[in-house]
Amino acid sequence: MNNPYLPKLATIEKVKTETYDTTTFTLRLDDPEERKAFQHRPGQFVELSVFGAGEAPFCIASSGHGRDTFDLSVRKVGHVTGALHEMGEGGQVGIRGPLGNSFPFEEVAGKHILFVGGGIGLFPLRPQIQEVCREADRFAAITVLYGARTPEDLVYREELDRWQQQEGMTCLLTVDTASDGWTGNVGVVGTLLTKIEIDVSNAVAFVCGPPIMIRFVVQDLSNMGFGENAIVTTLERHMRCGIGKCNHCMIGDKWVCKDGPVFTYGQMREMTEFEE
Amino acid sequence: MTARMLPKNRIEEFVGRLLEQAEVVAPRRVEVGDVFYGAVASAEEVAWDYGHAVEPLKRFLLPQRETMLRYSTGDKVRVEAELDEQERVFLGIRCCDVTGIGVLDAMFGGDTPDPYYMSRRERSTVIALTCLQAPDETCFCVCCDAGPFLAKGYDQQWTSLPEGMLVEVGSERGEALVRSNDDLFDEASVDQVAARYRLAREAEQTFGDFKSYIAGAMSKLSMNEVDPKVWEQAALRCMECGGCTYLCPTCSCFTVTDRMEDSSGVRERHWDACLYSCYAREASGHNPRPEREDRLRARFFHKISYQWAQRNGRQACVGCGRCVVGCMAWAHMPAITEGIRRGVMT
Numbered sequence: 001m002n003n004p005y006l007p008k009l010a011t012i013e014k015v016k017t018e019t020y021d022t023t024t025f026t027l028r029l030d031d032p033e034e035r036k037a038f039q040h041r042p043g044q045f046v047e048l049s050v051f052g053a054g055e056a057p058f059c060i061a062s063s064g065h066g067r068d069t070f071d072l073s074v075r076k077v078g079h080v081t082g083a084l085h086e087m088g089e090g091g092q093v094g095i096r097g098p099l100g101n102s103f104p105f106e107e108v109a110g111k112h113i114l115f116v117g118g119g120i121g122l123f124p125l126r127p128q129i130q131e132v133c134r135e136a137d138r139f140a141a142i143t144v145l146y147g148a149r150t151p152e153d154l155v156y157r158e159e160l161d162r163w164q165q166q167e168g169m170t171c172l173l174t175v176d177t178a179s180d181g182w183t184g185n186v187g188v189v190g191t192l193l194t195k196i197e198i199d200v201s202n203a204v205a206f207v208c209g210p211p212i213m214i215r216f217v218v219q220d221l222s223n224m225g226f227g228e229n230a231i232v233t234t235l236e237r238h239m240r241c242g243i244g245k246c247n248h249c250m251i252g253d254k255w256v257c258k259d260g261p262v263f264t265y266g267q268m269r270e271m272t273e274f275e276e
Numbered sequence: 277m278t279a280r281m282l283p284k285n286r287i288e289e290f291v292g293r294l295l296e297q298a299e300v301v302a303p304r305r306v307e308v309g310d311v312f313y314g315a316v317a318s319a320e321e322v323a324w325d326y327g328h329a330v331e332p333l334k335r336f337l338l339p340q341r342e343t344m345l346r347y348s349t350g351d352k353v354r355v356e357a358e359l360d361e362q363e364r365v366f367l368g369i370r371c372c373d374v375t376g377i378g379v380l381d382a383m384f385g386g387d388t389p390d391p392y393y394m395s396r397r398e399r400s401t402v403i404a405l406t407c408l409q410a411p412d413e414t415c416f417c418v419c420c421d422a423g424p425f426l427a428k429g430y431d432q433q434w435t436s437l438p439e440g441m442l443v444e445v446g447s448e449r450g451e452a453l454v455r456s457n458d459d460l461f462d463e464a465s466v467d468q469v470a471a472r473y474r475l476a477r478e479a480e481q482t483f484g485d486f487k488s489y490i491a492g493a494m495s496k497l498s499m500n501e502v503d504p505k506v507w508e509q510a511a512l513r514c515m516e517c518g519g520c521t522y523l524c525p526t527c528s529c530f531t532v533t534d535r536m537e538d539s540s541g542v543r544e545r546h547w548d549a550c551l552y553s554c555y556a557r558e559a560s561g562h563n564p565r566p567e568r569e570d571r572l573r574a575r576f577f578h579k580i581s582y583q584w585a586q587r588n589g590r591q592a593c594v595g596c597g598r599c600v601v602g603c604m605a606w607a608h609m610p611a612i613t614e615g616i617r618r619g620v621m622t
Contacts, residue, residue, distance in 0.1 A: 003357050003391045005344050051349045052541050054534040056559065078559030092353045211562065238558050240532050243388045246548070247529040248556060250574065251564070253583030258388075273565075273574060 004243050007049045007094025008034045013069055015089055018155040022120060023085060024061065024073045029095065040064050041102030042127035043234055043262040047242045048072060049094030053083035057239040057257070059124035060098060063131045073123040073155065099242040100261050103128045103232060108204045112141040114196075116217050118189050118209025119148050122155055124234045124261075125208050129163070136168055140203075143196055144171040147189030147213075151175050151182045170196060189213060190220045200225040207233045218265055228266035235261050235268075278451070279464035279472070283440040286460045291319035291367070293457060298363035298401070301336050303329050313369070322368055324436065327411030332525035332596065333366060333373045337380060337396050338547075340522075344392060344532065345543040359395040368405040368434070371423030372415075372596040376525025377402060378429045382588040383528055392545075401449055404430040408475055409482040414597030416610060418480055419488045422594035425476040435472050442472050486600075486610065490580055490593060493613035498582035502616050507569035509621035510612060513605035514568060518549035520608060523598035526579075529555075550575050576612055 014026035029035040040060050049055045056078070062071035076085045087093070105128075113132050117125050132142055144163055148154045154173065163171035172192045174185035185192065189209070205221050207214055214233055221231050237249035237256040244258035252271035254260065282290060294300050295317070302322040304314045311326040313333050347355040377397075384393035407415075407424035417423030426433055431450035434441040442464055445451045454461050496502045521527040531548040534541055548555060551571050557563040565571045578584050578592065585591040599608035607621075615621040 001389060001391045001394060004388055005391070006357050007345075007355060009353055009355070049534075049543075051347055051353055052534065052536055055532060055543070075560075081559065094347075094353070094355065236558065237564065238556050240530075243390075244386075245384060245388075245390050245528075246531065246545075247550065247578070248531070248548075250550075250578065252577065253581065253587070273570075273577075 004096065005241070007047070007055075007096050008038075010093055010095045012087060012089050012091045012093065015087075018073060018157075019153055021077070022073060022075045022155055024071050025084065025087075026069050026071050027093065027095065028069045030092075035068050038064075038070075038098065040070065040098035042105070042131055043102035043124060044098040044100050045124075045239070045242070045257075045261060046072070046095050046097030046099060047239070048080070048084070049096075050080050050083040050087070051092070051094060054080045055094070055096075055240075056080040057099075057242060059234070059261075061123045061126050063127040063134070065131065065134060071126075073120070073126075075120050096242060099239075100257055101259070103206060103234075103262050104204075105131065109138050110140060110202070112143070112198055112203040113139050114198060114203055114205040115142075115144045115146075116189060116193075116205060116207045116209070116221075117144070117146045118213035118217075119153060120155065121207075121209030121213070122146055123208075125206055126156065126159075128206060133163070133166065133169065136166075141198075142169040143198065144169070145174075145189055145192040145196070146171070147174040147176065147187075147192065147209075149176045151179050151184075172196070188216070190217050193217075193220050193224065198224075200230075204230045204232065207231060222265075228269060229264045231265035233263060233265065233268070235263060237261075278445040279469050280443045280445070280454055280461040281437075281440055281464045281468060282434070282443050282461055285440075287441065288319040290457060290460050291316075291322065294365045294367070298365045300365045300367050301333070302367040303369075313366075313373075316367075324368065324405075326368075328370065328415070328596070329373070330598075331523060332376055332598065333369055334376065334380065334525055334528070336364065336366065337377065337393055337400070338384075338528055338530070341544055341546050342392060343542055343544050345541075347541045347543070349539060349541060357391070359391060361395060361399060364396070364400045365403065366400060367403045369402060370411070370596070371404055371406060371426045371433075372417045372420075372594040373525050374402055374404045374426060374430050375417075375420075375422035375590075375594040376596070379526040379588055379590065379592050379594070380528055382590075383526075401431045401453060402429075403450075404433040406433060406435045406476070406479070408436065408479050410479070410484065412597055412601075413484050413486055414600040415483060415595065416486050416488045416597055417595035418483045419490055420593050420595035421590070422596075424479040424483075425472075435475060437468060437471055439468075442468055444472075486597070488593065488595060488610040489613045489617045490591060493576075493616040494580050494582055494585065494591060496616050497577055497580060502573070503619040504569070506612070506615045506619065506621055507573045510572050510607045510615060511568040513621070514551065514572060514607040515605055516551050516553065516568060517604065518551055519602040519604075520599035521549040521551060521575075522547060523602045525594055525596055525598075526592040550578070572607070572612075576609075576616075579609070580613070
């Protein structure tokens with residue numbers, strides 16, 4: 001019997017510091033067969049083992065197109081992430097996945113695609129942004145709104161620059177609190193919604209960020225006229241097993257790990273435990 | 277129904293033969309008089325006349341603590357999984373506990389089978405022993421379609437008659453066990469089969485006034501119509517000891533930890549309880565269920581909502597009554613379903 005708890009070995013190819021507490025680790029699975037079989041879609045996640053420390057879930061932060069490596073962007077916050085941040089290039093980790101469902105793609109072709117990210121909520125959105133950008137002519141427009149607490153908390157700086165310059169794409173940034181040298185927008189990410197033009201009848205919003213940000217942005221989007229199934233988010237829970245067995249990530253009658261982590265606002269409203 | 281008789285004087289021989297091929301887990305009386313399921317070395321050790329085992333059978337399929345992986349660290353990491361491949365016969369198991377195995381099967385099987393559980397489960401034979409009278413005043417399997425006799429879910433179901441065990445066969449595995457020990461089994465007579473149905477009716481009548489209003493609670497839970505007061509009041513009582521989840525035949529939440537033994541690592545899983553405050557807490561400190569009432573609601577939703585009953589094939593309470601015995605605060609299944617019905621905890 002296939003053992004879904006058995007991690008595949010992977011090696012850290014590259015370590016890139018994003019901010020003072022977040023780092024992007026580029027990983028490559030060691031076994032060529034496993035590497036070939038590792039087909040992932042934006043929105044999916046993996047369980048990462050730091051041997052000796054433990055295992056924790058992380059979204060895959062890169063599109064799988066044209067590369068046999070993948071990125072995990074990780075904030076140093078706990079036991080496993082702390083141990084991971086001690087590791088350098090060449091270090092060996094374990095990977096289980098890809099796990100969970102993924103963002104709709106074909107279903108949203110032709111629409112204005114709006115991304116709203118808060119803080120490290122940009123991590124799971126990034127592969128979807130990359131894939132939408134890659135096939136930009138299949139979409140009416142692409143807008144990325146991204147906010148962080150301070151300018152020092154903004155992740156993917158170079159990519160943000162590229163998105164801001166890409167033709168047919170709008171990318172607006174904001175910070176909750178400005179620091180010296182910041183000349184951009186100040187305010188929570190929801191305030192950027194007033195600065196864009198969007199035909200909500202042909203648009204879909206992908207939202208990810210801390211729970212409080214998701215709550216207010218979803219309210220703003222609803223007020224703008226976004227239907228509840230035109231708002232898509234990815235939830236984060238304490239996903240221990242990643243395959244719907246341990247029950248830690250359960251919300252109402254759903255496992256975030258197996259039924260999600262991608263849900264529409266409409267699906268979330270049907271969850272008995274969801275608080276608006 | 278395929279029914280056989282295992283005459284009294286051949287039970288010992290049959291158990292002896294089982295012991296040659298497998299570990300036999302059966303009810304055993306411990307020194308103070310309580311009965312626990314445990315491995316036996318002979319038929320003599322089996323407490324055939326027992327009422328109720330203190331704990332369910334769960335730990336023999338999902339141990340409280342088990343090793344999932346071992347790995348070496350260093351230059352080249354090596355990871356190995358360990359599976360328990362011991363053949364086991366669960367003998368003389370009460371119907372509520374047999375029904376509980378069915379719920380665990382749904383949870384650990386499905387489209388992503390759990391290899392640790394399934395390895396044990398696929399090597400286990402379940403022989404149920406019917407209850408001829410309610411073992412305890414806290415028993416309410418009759419409210420849960422889980423006893424005192426079963427219609428399915430077992431490999432064999434035994435009913436104790438004066439002349440021996442009436443053996444009902446419920447699966448291919450149960451039939452094979454009869455076939456390979458053909459010399460020990462007789463055909464059951466019509467009277468003996470009739471006795472089984474009469475005893476089942478009589479047994480049901482011995483269950484007392486202790487009830488659990490599962491259906492009504494299921495409806496309200498599933499439609500999100502439970503008065504929030506119920507959870508607030510239950511939360512004031514519950515001490516978050518987790519005893520109900522440990523004693524429940526179907527509670528199977530687990531957590532996973534890594535620890536180092538010299539230079540090699542061990543990944544283990546342990547029983548966990550959704551009532552614990554840190555159960556859903558994330559590394560960031562964010563806790564989706566910070567309040568005890570949130571956790572109580574989530575637990576009972578998982579146990580008896582229509583949504584989860586649909587996913588698992590049945591609701592997850594089997595009426596064994598262990599949470600009633602174990603709970604120090606009257607916040608067990610029947611108390612909660614009663615509270616849901618009345619809109620207030622009584």
